[in-house]
Amino acid sequence: MRTIRSHWLGPVALEMWLPLVLVATWWFVSAGSTSVYFPPLSSIFASFARDWLNPAQLDRNLLPSLQLIGAGYALAVVSGIVCGVLLGLVDTLEQATRPLLEVLRAIPGVALLPIFIVLFGIDAQMKVLLIAFGSFWPVLLNTVDGVRGVEPLLRDVSRVFRVGPWRRLAQIILPGASPQIFAGARTALAISLIIMVVAETVGGNGGIGYFLLNAQRSFAISSMWGAILALGILGYLLNILFRIVERSVLRWHRLQQSRLESSR
Amino acid sequence: MSIMGSPQTDSPVGSSEASILAADGLGHSYRERDVLAGIDFDVRAGEFVCLVGPSGVGKTTLLRCLSGLQRSSSGEVRFRGARMTEPLPGIALVFQDYSRSLLPWSSVAANVELPLRAGGVKRAEARAEALRALALVGLDDAVARMYPWQLSGGMQQRVAIARALASRPSLLLMDEPFASVDAYTRADLEDLMRRLQRELSLTVLLVTHDIDEAVYLSDRVIALNGRPAAVADIVKVRLGAERDQVETKSTPAFADLRARVHDLIRGSRGMAS
Numbered sequence: 001m002r003t004i005r006s007h008w009l010g011p012v013a014l015e016m017w018l019p020l021v022l023v024a025t026w027w028f029v030s031a032g033s034t035s036v037y038f039p040p041l042s043s044i045f046a047s048f049a050r051d052w053l054n055p056a057q058l059d060r061n062l063l064p065s066l067q068l069i070g071a072g073y074a075l076a077v078v079s080g081i082v083c084g085v086l087l088g089l090v091d092t093l094e095q096a097t098r099p100l101l102e103v104l105r106a107i108p109g110v111a112l113l114p115i116f117i118v119l120f121g122i123d124a125q126m127k128v129l130l131i132a133f134g135s136f137w138p139v140l141l142n143t144v145d146g147v148r149g150v151e152p153l154l155r156d157v158s159r160v161f162r163v164g165p166w167r168r169l170a171q172i173i174l175p176g177a178s179p180q181i182f183a184g185a186r187t188a189l190a191i192s193l194i195i196m197v198v199a200e201t202v203g204g205n206g207g208i209g210y211f212l213l214n215a216q217r218s219f220a221i222s223s224m225w226g227a228i229l230a231l232g233i234l235g236y237l238l239n240i241l242f243r244i245v246e247r248s249v250l251r252w253h254r255l256q257q258s259r260l261e262s263s264r
Numbered sequence: 265m266s267i268m269g270s271p272q273t274d275s276p277v278g279s280s281e282a283s284i285l286a287a288d289g290l291g292h293s294y295r296e297r298d299v300l301a302g303i304d305f306d307v308r309a310g311e312f313v314c315l316v317g318p319s320g321v322g323k324t325t326l327l328r329c330l331s332g333l334q335r336s337s338s339g340e341v342r343f344r345g346a347r348m349t350e351p352l353p354g355i356a357l358v359f360q361d362y363s364r365s366l367l368p369w370s371s372v373a374a375n376v377e378l379p380l381r382a383g384g385v386k387r388a389e390a391r392a393e394a395l396r397a398l399a400l401v402g403l404d405d406a407v408a409r410m411y412p413w414q415l416s417g418g419m420q421q422r423v424a425i426a427r428a429l430a431s432r433p434s435l436l437l438m439d440e441p442f443a444s445v446d447a448y449t450r451a452d453l454e455d456l457m458r459r460l461q462r463e464l465s466l467t468v469l470l471v472t473h474d475i476d477e478a479v480y481l482s483d484r485v486i487a488l489n490g491r492p493a494a495v496a497d498i499v500k501v502r503l504g505a506e507r508d509q510v511e512t513k514s515t516p517a518f519a520d521l522r523a524r525v526h527d528l529i530r531g532s533r534g535m536a537s
Contacts, residue, residue: 153364156333159350160357161379161431171378175369252369256413 039222048226051211064207065196065234068124072131073192077185080136084143084181085173094144105141109134109191110198122203127196134195135188142184146177179253182246189242193235208234282309284435284467285330289339291492292325298492299325303339305486305495307435307469312461314478315471317488318529323471326493327439330469331357343435353383356428360440362420366412372398372423373408379431397426400460418449422456429460438470442477451509454481458507475529479521480507487528496528 027041051057087094113130120126150173158168174181200209208231215223247254283306290303299322307313317323328334330341332351341348343355351357356379359365366375376394385393398408401422412420421441428436438457442450458481461468472478478485479501487496501521503512512518 151364153359153361154367156357157359157365158382159333160331160355161382161427162351162353163378163382167382171370172367175367178369252411255411256368259413 043222044225047222048229051226052230060206061211064205068127069192069196072128075132076135076188077139080139081143084140088144088147105137109195124205127199130199131192131195135191138184138187142180146180150176284309286342290336291338293337301492301494309467310465312468312483314482315486316478319473321488322493327471331437354434356433356436358424358428358438358441362424368413376427376430397430401426417445436466436468475525487525489529
């Protein structure tokens with residue numbers, strides 16, 4: 001990696017060259033296109049600017065999506081960590097539930113949409129629950145593994161120094177499991193985004209998924225392409241946000257890993 | 265023989281004089297095999313005592329019983345007169361493996377604060393106490409802000425010692441604390457422990473397999489041997505308070521003691537079986 005100067009321009013250029021080349025190719029290839037399904041990129045950009053860069057539109061097109069994924073994802077992460085810590089600490093509980101969990105997590109979240117509609121209706125509440133259910137599993141299973149993998153000697157350490165259960169949870173178990181928990185939460189984020197889009201295609205709550213389906217049904221093809229672009233950008237930004245949080249929380253882990261690697 | 269005049273006045277009257285820790289007929293079996301049998305000894309206030317025995321003799325099991333981490337199969341351990349079935353306040357333990365016993369996600373200061381915070385000490389006060397404990401082992405505020413794994417092995421074990429001292433224990437237990445550092449660091453840490461023990465009037469029970477280390481550090485050496493392990497004998501070490509790694513170890517008295525402990529550990533091994 002030393003071939004690239006440690007100036008910020010280097011990494012940015014490395015990240016951006018491929019998207020730029022692709023966009024430029026698309027732009028020139030699609031210019032003057034008369035195909036209904038593949039409109040010129042210029043008109044997709046125009047739709048994008050109209051639908052997604054206009055604050056007045058965002059209330060209906062973007063805000064509901066952010067609320068859904070925010071609530072659903074938060075619910076998944078919190079409940080996944082809580083249940084995961086319990087299962088990770090109580091071996092018999094883990095053994096008794098493991099087969100059931102393996103079956104449940106194998107069911108794709110979106111496949112449960114019909115059942116969730118029957119059970120919870122088509123409101124935002126159902127969508128939040130569906131997102132939470134689908135993205136709960138990776139957080140849960142990674143937390144279980146993380147908690148079980150905490151250095152066993154630290155149990156003796158907390159006993160000798162009479163560390164109470166809550167302090168032990170906050171200062172030993174959760175930090176010890178945090179690298180695994182974050183790995184699970186990263187997978188869960190991707191799943192949340194998928195379920196969000198699918199769930200929004202039912203009911204009239206707005207949001208990106210609703211907008212996307214609506215555009216397709218009304219043959220507003222460049223709006224449809226614009227929505228897909230918006231979705232890609234949203235996913236990218238969420239991932240960046242996730243990485244910022246992860247980098248600050250797991251700073252110790254990152255530094256320790258790079259130290260281990262350099263000493264090898 | 266009494267090394268009295270120690271500041272610990274909180275030991276109950278009545279039990280053997282100022283006895284901090286007592287093992288009474290301590291025995292332990294693991295998977296129906298006897299590991300320890302009839303271990304009797306006591307550690308008095310202000311004493312530096314080493315338990316020495318060959319690897320695999322059950323020293324770690326013994327120390328786990330003595331710290332309350334593990335219940336013995338028979339006999340009992342009393343700490344300041346109270347029967348011990350779980351780790352009691354007033355006992356601190358330095359583990360052999362500093363790299364696993366320190367929290368890698370916490371700063372050095374936060375590691376040392378842990379027992380204090382667990383004992384209900386407020387944040388600011390715990391920080392001040394932690395820095396004081398770190399200063400005792402020769403680590404400054406800059407080190408306090410680092411992560412433990414950014415330090416050398418010897419410095420990490422100093423952090424572990426500071427953590428154990430932070431809550432001002434009446435008994436410091438140490439499980440082969442210098443087994444995984446190099447010889448020079450080891451000598452430094454031994455001298456550090458001698459100095460701290462005297463300056464703070466600590467009561468220390470240190471487990472080691474190294475006879476020289478045991479003799480050099482101790483006021484008394486408890487030699488373990490046999491299978492199941494039992495106390496071969498308890499040897500008083502009269503080498504004076506001021507000791508030096510080179511001079512003390514080259515005295516005839518030191519050589520005699522070393523030979524004696526050596527014989528105790530090895531000699532009666534055949535006898536026990």
